[in-house]
Amino acid sequence: xxxxxxxxxxxxxxxxxxxxxxxxxxxxxxxxxxxxxxxxxxxxxxxxxxxxxxxxxxxxxxxxxxxxxxxxxxxxxxxxxxxxxxxxxxxxxxxxxxxxxxxxxxxxxxxxxxxxxxxxxxxxxxxxxxxxxxxxxxxxxxxxxxxxxxxxxxxxxxxxxxxxxxxxxxxxxxxxxxxxxxxxxxxxxxxxxxxxxxxxxxxxxxxxxxxxxxxxxxxxxxxxxxxxxxxxxxxxxxxxxxxxxxxxxxxxxxxxxxxxxxxxxxxxxxxxxxxxxxxxxxxxxxxxxxxxxxxxxxxxxxxxxxxxxxxxxxxxxxxxxxxx
Numbered sequence: 001x002x003x004x005x006x007x008x009x010x011x012x013x014x015x016x017x018x019x020x021x022x023x024x025x026x027x028x029x030x031x032x033x034x035x036x037x038x039x040x041x042x043x044x045x046x047x048x049x050x051x052x053x054x055x056x057x058x059x060x061x062x063x064x065x066x067x068x069x070x071x072x073x074x075x076x077x078x079x080x081x082x083x084x085x086x087x088x089x090x091x092x093x094x095x096x097x098x099x100x101x102x103x104x105x106x107x108x109x110x111x112x113x114x115x116x117x118x119x120x121x122x123x124x125x126x127x128x129x130x131x132x133x134x135x136x137x138x139x140x141x142x143x144x145x146x147x148x149x150x151x152x153x154x155x156x157x158x159x160x161x162x163x164x165x166x167x168x169x170x171x172x173x174x175x176x177x178x179x180x181x182x183x184x185x186x187x188x189x190x191x192x193x194x195x196x197x198x199x200x201x202x203x204x205x206x207x208x209x210x211x212x213x214x215x216x217x218x219x220x221x222x223x224x225x226x227x228x229x230x231x232x233x234x235x236x237x238x239x240x241x242x243x244x245x246x247x248x249x250x251x252x253x254x255x256x257x258x259x260x261x262x263x264x265x266x267x268x269x270x271x272x273x274x275x276x277x278x279x280x281x282x283x284x285x286x287x288x289x290x291x292x293x294x295x296x297x298x299x300x301x302x303x304x305x306x307x308x309x310x311x312x313x314x315x316x317x318x319x320x321x322x323x324x
Contacts, residue, residue: 076128093109164198269288
């Protein structure tokens with residue numbers, strides 16, 4: 001028997017018997033053959049147990065992050081998981097030439113250090129937290145290690161009220177206390193990150209040529225505020241995921257709001273209902289309410305959004321809504 005076939009036999013999951021050991025020297029006695037068979041059986045059982053344990057663990061991990069999705073708007077901040085990492089970052093900053101740090105704030109020096117590729121080992125171990133309306137809401141863990149750079153860059157050196165971070169991902173269990181220095185928040189496995197400021201968002205929205213830029217900006221900001229300030233909008237329910245998706249990805253709702261205001265209507269509210277088109281998929285009707293300032297008659301416009309999976313998408317564009 002060749003060496004290659006011996007290797008194949010040794011790597012297989014089949015249980016060896018005495019006949020399969022015929023390639024051994026005939027001088028090998030029966031007791032030694034028995035010991036080899038017993039050893040092989042023990043190894044097979046050990047490998048099978050290990051594989052079962054690994055598969056079970058992977059199944060549990062996939063299950064915990066499989067169906068609970070988030071689409072959340074807020075701001076990303078960082079926490080140190082331990083004192084050691086905090087002091088390591090301080091030493092890295094302290095070793096920089098004085099000319100590179102003179103005149104900078106603490107936040108600016110931290111930001112510069114974290115986006116430096118040489119300090120990726122620090123950025124990788126930080127805790128990234130999503131704040132919604134100034135409340136710590138989620139502990140962020142990137143599904144792709146390369147997204148550590150995006151998380152680090154989202155830590156603005158000079159944050160302002162207009163900064164916006166959008167996280168799309170899968171929500172898991174509560175973080176254990178030792179994960180982030182006692183900070184116990186739901187873990188979100190991050191699959192997509194957007195970072196921009198509100199001014200850039202509003203300016204990117206197309207508008208009709210006869211619209212006043214100042215008025216359009218004011219009405220768009222008011223609509224955006226109404227969406228993200230809805231009670232408990234942590235982006236984890238289907239309704240809030242649909243709203244947050246529209247707020248940052250569908251500019252027509254801002255254009256419609258301005259058009260209605262030009263027709264002497266006031267934007268008065270938003271309601272999310274399950275669509276009549278829902279069946280095997282989750283489709284929601286997002287309804288925008290506008291009241292005529294003179295007649296007090298309510299006009300309704302709506303958009304259909306599919307929220308079945310992690311990434312919501314538009315089913316139908318904005319149109320007038322009629323009660324049935």
